[in-house]
Amino acid sequence: MNTRKIITVGITVGVLWMMFGCSVAGRLQRQQMTASLSQLTRAERQERQQDYRPQVVKLQRDSNTFFLAPVDTLADGERVMALQIEQVTVVAKMRSIPERNGRVVLDFIVTLPKELLGKSRSVVITPILHKPDESVPLEDLVIRGGRFSLLQERDYWQYETYIERFRPDTVGREAAFNRFVKFPYPEDVRLDSLVESRSTVTYYYSQEVKTDETSKKMLVTLQGQVLAVDDSAYRLPPSDTLSYIVSSMLSFVDTVPRYRIRIVDKYLTVEDRNYIQFFVGDTRVVDTLGDNWRQLDKITGLMRQIVEQQEFWVDTITLTAASSPEGAYAFNDRLSQGRAAALKRYLVRRYGKSIDTMLIVRWVAENWPELTQRIRTDKSIENREAILALIASEKNPDRREQAIRLRFPKEYAYIRSVIYPQLRAVNFRYNLRRKGMVKDTIHTTELDTTYARGVELLQKRKYAKALYILNDYNDRNTVVAHLSLDHNERAMELLAAMPEDAATEYLRAIACSRLGRKEEGRRHFLEACRLDERMEYRGNLDPEIAELLK
Template sequence: MKRLIIIFSIFCFCLPAMCQGLAFDILDLKEDNDSLLFRYNTLVTPHAVRTGQSLRITPMLESGNFVMALPGVTVLGNNRRRVMKRMKHLPDEYIRTNICSDTVFETAFRIPYKLWMDSASLVVEERLTGYRARTTTTRYRLNNSVSLSTRAPYEVSPVVAFILPDKEVKVRHRQGKAYLDFPVGRSVILPTYRRNPEELSKIDDALRDVMGNSDVTIQGIYIEGYASPEGTYASNDRLSKARAEALREYIVSKFPLNSSLFKVSNVAEDWDGLVELVNASDMAQKEQVLKIIETIGIFDGRESALMRLNGGVPYLLMLKEMFPELRRVEYQVDYTVKDYDLPKTLVVLQKNPADLSQLELYNLAFSSEKWGGDFNRIFVEVIPRYFSDDAVANNNAAAVLIQGGELATAKRFLQRAGQSAAALNNLGVMHLLGGDLEEAESCFAKARDAGCNESIANLEEVKAKRDDNKKQERYKNRK
């Protein structure tokens, strides 16, 4: 019996021939993504084996205790084939030898790649069976290994989650302050007196702006008068009430508004406002002033104690620079805005975005190209401007920022996004992108249990990354 020649074109080695007329040409034995690709040609001549013989060639991968038989070929002589056919023992893959010329048969397959294959070598087993079932087995261990691909770390592709805002009754507020001047002993507003023209003009503009909008309905007008602390409490109480009533009468006389819309109140002495001004100043004895206001009651000599502090110097400073800021009237106009469809929403966005609901802005964003400029701007700039404390608004802004890679800014939004399923998912995405798989998995599991569908896919990303990390540890040792 002659010897079989097996040719490995990739690794440039050969085996001694065992059977004349049969040769292997291995085209691929390599790692390909997550698969092992094994591809080879079998060259068979018309007289590869004798008529009563069969030859089974089985490639194998071996590494330590790991052994995997790979698909091979069987060559049958004519008599052997007829006998096995009668007995219905024909192998699934065999090559007939009653051929008239040299013939090439190609074999190719993929199997899942295992890490132990990194160090595996190729073994070829020949099993020659002749008459009376006499079998001879020969094994050849080759000096090659699997051709390893260059493996870049797995790049995760997590999915962020948005929250659809609830529909709202759009109640809006227009607020302002007026520093009105009154002649001594009078409480009627004189439109041309001192600073009044400028102050009244601001009020007029605000009311005209609201009343001139056909899409809104005024629900109430709130007016509150304030006085500064100097003088008696009783006189300050009368003065602050008179200022508030004077502004109400001015508005009623100038605008066609039902008097039932008005609610008028007053603060006799605006000590809270004074504390804010003192805190914002760099005045001397600042801490002593604040301590007196905090510990001494209004009717227990608070103002007298301030007058005595440091010979009255701090008090005179407040009287001159801070008390005038406390003598004012504040107003607020509450109104509702009708709902808009998409085309009208786009128009209002350009003119008065404060009149849009978060849901209207959300729908407008999703009507544009996702992750495009308008989409991102609405979620990151417009909605947070008018709904800065809303958990839904903060979650959705964070989702857009995460998608854009702005993780530091996204983290600040997520801190105000609450503990919704979507917020937990997006927090998990932050951890995943930062490489903290344990925290990411915990967040995704909680989000999944709370009903977030995106977290299901993200849990698969955690698993894929964890598996890849294990592979990368092995790849570090590759040469």
């Protein structure tokens, strides 16, 4: 839901009266009244930033919010809010605006004829931000006439009186609100500066907008309608279009491809780990047991992919089966050997005899080195250090396993239920040899695709993701990413270590401008212009450089 900015103009104190010969908005329709849209000059924007003072006081009382503003009483008894800003005269329709942290601030002037507003009407203005693929409504601006405002106040007074007297439930409250309140107050009300002259009402509008990859140029128009107390309405004709050129750091992106040295080895090893379940004390491969079918499909799928590819010869495939330490070591040794051999026979039958000579069978009776490592890294095991010391001191595997079970029964129960199943693994090691390669190692140059991806993200204004990639390179594109995220101190640190050229000097000037180091920034900008005359033209369009040249 859009938030709205609301202003009440010409609030009349007295009894609400209405005289209608025709609809209140009918005359506006015949005269085609509209609002105009314009921009501030640079000098006026600077003066506004320096001299702006809060002119509206926001008060919180219980659950209510009040806005208090200075009020003047005119000769005819009419009371108006005296919120004043400097008089604005603008002719420019295009302006350059700086981008910081992926956002820009759009500001402009909305001028309405007082005849459009009147005393019995409410004007709702919606600025529209136009993008190549969509139009985005910005925050609404609502300006109310005095009688329209009094009508709203009366309706809310009737509603609150009814609620206080009859205390209805939630459904009753909603029904009463719809009954009494004809024109609800907009949500998230905010008051801002305005100028009233004899014939116009002028409003200064400002809103922060997030940029994206389509935000090189932004167009803003106005849509709006006039609502009258008699329910008549008048839709405003289209307004002028304001153009904003987003001044970002993207023109300094270095698009030259980056290359890296890749080491190509003649020999390559691929390792794969799987978990095949067997019945207790049995060596048969049962593909319907547990998750075996999926595991066996995974093994044969990878085997087919590696054996049938064209880049490498497959010298050998080493199959190693292992058992967990419970039971006698001699029995576990025979069990692991039998299971490895049975798995080889299964794979030869399923894949084909072409792999029979490639497959080399190995087995591990009890994988104590892996068990030791898993115990060392598992912080949840109490007495972990004592168990590790026992494993290191006891050389006989059967006595070692029995000692852990007797001395640390609680820890042993955990190790047996959680860690032992992870030791019953079948590991495959594929030893490959690159076809047509004579030397064991060669060096080749290839495009750094990771860096290219970072530059692409930077150009699409996805600055945080781009910096995640470019942060390790510490080059000009890294600086552009930091400046786009308003990391000005870090950008200055990186720039200090770079060779001086027109681009780096200009980027130093931008960082200094943001950090308030104007004198230093001016020197860097002048040096950039000396090194490259085009920087002077760019600086004339850059609001942040303009801060240095005041």
